[in-house]
Structures are given as structure tokens and as C-alpha cells.
Amino acid sequence: MKLIIDNITMKYKDKIAVENFTVKLDKGVYGFLGPNGSGKTTLMRVLADLLRPTKGRILLNDRDISTMGDDYRDILGYLPQSFGFYKSFTAHKFMMYIAALKGIDQSKALKKVDELLELVNLKEHCKRKIGKFSGGMKQRIGIAQALINDPKILILDEPTAGLDPKERIRFRNLISEISKDRIVLLSTHIVSDIEYIAKEVILIKEGKLLGIDSPDNILENMKGKVWKGTTTEERFRNIKNDYKISNVVRKNGVQLRIISDKKPFLKAIEAEPRLEDMYLYYFDKEVEE
Numbered sequence: 001m002k003l004i005i006d007n008i009t010m011k012y013k014d015k016i017a018v019e020n021f022t023v024k025l026d027k028g029v030y031g032f033l034g035p036n037g038s039g040k041t042t043l044m045r046v047l048a049d050l051l052r053p054t055k056g057r058i059l060l061n062d063r064d065i066s067t068m069g070d071d072y073r074d075i076l077g078y079l080p081q082s083f084g085f086y087k088s089f090t091a092h093k094f095m096m097y098i099a100a101l102k103g104i105d106q107s108k109a110l111k112k113v114d115e116l117l118e119l120v121n122l123k124e125h126c127k128r129k130i131g132k133f134s135g136g137m138k139q140r141i142g143i144a145q146a147l148i149n150d151p152k153i154l155i156l157d158e159p160t161a162g163l164d165p166k167e168r169i170r171f172r173n174l175i176s177e178i179s180k181d182r183i184v185l186l187s188t189h190i191v192s193d194i195e196y197i198a199k200e201v202i203l204i205k206e207g208k209l210l211g212i213d214s215p216d217n218i219l220e221n222m223k224g225k226v227w228k229g230t231t232t233e234e235r236f237r238n239i240k241n242d243y244k245i246s247n248v249v250r251k252n253g254v255q256l257r258i259i260s261d262k263k264p265f266l267k268a269i270e271a272e273p274r275l276e277d278m279y280l281y282y283f284d285k286e287v288e289e
């Protein structure tokens with residue numbers, strides 16, 4: 001299976017949200033990483049065939065998805081950024097409803113819904129109303145509904161927004177489990193969401209592709225750009241505006257972690273890069289979280 005984002009540009013009136021964006025994808029998890037407003041949602045909606053791009057095409061095995069109709073929808077699962085739940089539905093009823101919308105017959109649907117509620121760890125809550133669910137539970141039912149047709153392509157737009165750290169870990173493990181034999185596209189501005197599960201990280205900045213690489217290669221390329229060391233309050237005041245500082249701890253002086261192409265001060269030593277250092281390097285802002 002081969003999915004190609006082929007030179008996509010998307011304009012809203014005068015605003016260019018995505019520009020000349022090209023990447024080739026096959027099986028596995030792809031993390032689309034970029035700050036708010038960088039064009040991730042727009043790209044996810046184009047990929048879900050909900051938005052016609054101003055220019056370019058999405059090709060699945062060389063077919064333009066905009067000409068595929070139900071052939072594409074049948075293999076697509078989509079969890080939008082804001083997901084309208086039917087609050088008064090129980091989890092089970094909601095899933096059966098989605099199955100019916102997808103044209104799955106009832107006996108098959110009953111089996112599939114059971115399987116999916118089990119997968120996302122909501123079986124024991126299947127009789128509860130979704131309106132009473134926590135944020136994490138809602139996201140899990142969101143994933144379950146996106147999987148109802150066993151999609152070959154799964155699009156998850158900022159799926160961990162509003163989840164606490166425990167729910168996030170659980171969510172990550174779930175994605176990892178369901179990513180076999182599928183293309184999973186996951187958009188986020190949170191590095192840790194994709195750090196351990198993405199085969200490739202796709203960096204998106206101001207609507208443009210900044211780079212695509214495996215987390216290991218990204219870390220390799222960050223070598224020599226991350227520094228740590230202890231300095232004085234005075235020197236810290238002097239250098240803090242000249243460098244991207246990813247961490248400050250005041251303990252026996254000012255302990256710093258700095259992102260820089262060159263050594264920031266004499267006593268600084270190279271540190272082992274982390275993926276969030278890369279975020280700071282490319283996106284030039286404080287690491288969120």
C-alpha cells in the first residue's frame with residue numbers, strides 16, 4: 001500500500017494553510033508534528049477527502065482519492081480534532097450507530113463492536129453514557145469508531161488533546177498495537193505522543209514540509225546541537241536571550257540544557273539529544289508540556 005501526498009497546496013481565501021506539500025507513505029505510524037496553526041488539521045482533512053485542495057492530489061496506489069468515492073471511504077478511519085459525541089448514547093449504542101452508518105450488517109457489527117470495545121478497554125463501560133466519560137475514555141471510543149470498518153488508513157487528528165499522562169501512555173500503546181498492516185497518520189504538537197511509536201516524523205512548519213525522518217535519524221542529526229552545563233546567575237542572564245534554552249534547574253548554580261549549533265559557554269558539554277530538543281531546534285519556541 002502506497003499513499004502519496006502529491007504537491008498539496010490549500011488556500012483559504014488569501015491564507016495559505018498548506019503549501020507544495022509532498023511525502024510518500026507506506027505501512028506504519030507517521031507523526032505529523034508541528035505547532036498550532038502549522039496546517040496539520042488542514043492536511044488531515046485533505047487526506048480524509050473532506051477538503052478539496054487548491055492544488056495537488058492524494059494518491060492511493062496511484063489512484064487519485066477524489067475519484068475513488070466509497071472505495072476510499074471503505075478503507076478510511078478518521079478521528080477528527082473535535083469529535084461530536086452523542087452524549088446520551090451508551091458506548092455500545094454509539095458504536096452500533098456508527099456501524100450502521102458505515103453499512104455494516106447487524107450481526108457483524110455486534111461482533112466487531114464487542115471486539116473494539118475490548119481493544120480500547122471500554123468493555124466494562126459499554127452500558128454507560130458517553131456524556132459521563134472522561135476525556136481519555138472519549139478519545140478511546142473515538143478511536144474505536146474510527147476502526148469500525150477495519151480501515152487500512154487511519155487518520156488521527158490531535159488525538160491526545162486533553163488527556164492526562166497516564167491516558168496518553170495507554171493511548172500510545174493502543175496506537176502501536178493497531179498500527180500493524182495499516183497506515184496511521186497522527187497529527188500532534190506533542191513530541192512524546194509520537195516519540196516511541198512513529199516510524200517517521202513529518203515536520204510541518206507554516207504549511208510547509210520541513211523534513212521527514214525516523215526518530216533515530218533525527219536524534220543522530222541532533223548530535224552536537226544539545227549542550228548541558230552549570231553556570232552562574234550572572235552569565236545566565238547574559239546568554240539567555242542568545243540561546244534556545246530547553247531546561248533550567250537552579251541547584252548548585254544554574255544548570256542549563258541548551259540547543260545550539262555551537263558550544264554556548266566554555267564549561268558546557270555535549271548532551272544526549274532527545275526528540276523534544278529537536279522540536280525546540282526547529283520550531284523556535286518553548287517546549288510545551
Ligand SMILES: Nc1ncnc2c1ncn2[C@@H]1O[C@H](COP(=O)(O)OP(=O)(O)OP(=O)(O)O)[C@@H](O)[C@H]1O
Binds near residue numbers: 012017037158
Ligand atoms: N476555514 C478556515 N478559513 C481560514 N483560515 C483557516 C481555516 N482553517 C484553518 N485556517 C488557517 O490555516 C492555518 C492552518 O490551520 P490548521 O488548523 O490546519 O493548523 P493546525 O496545525 O491543525 O493547528 P491547530 O492544531 O491549532 O488546529 C492557520 O493559520 C489557520 O488559522
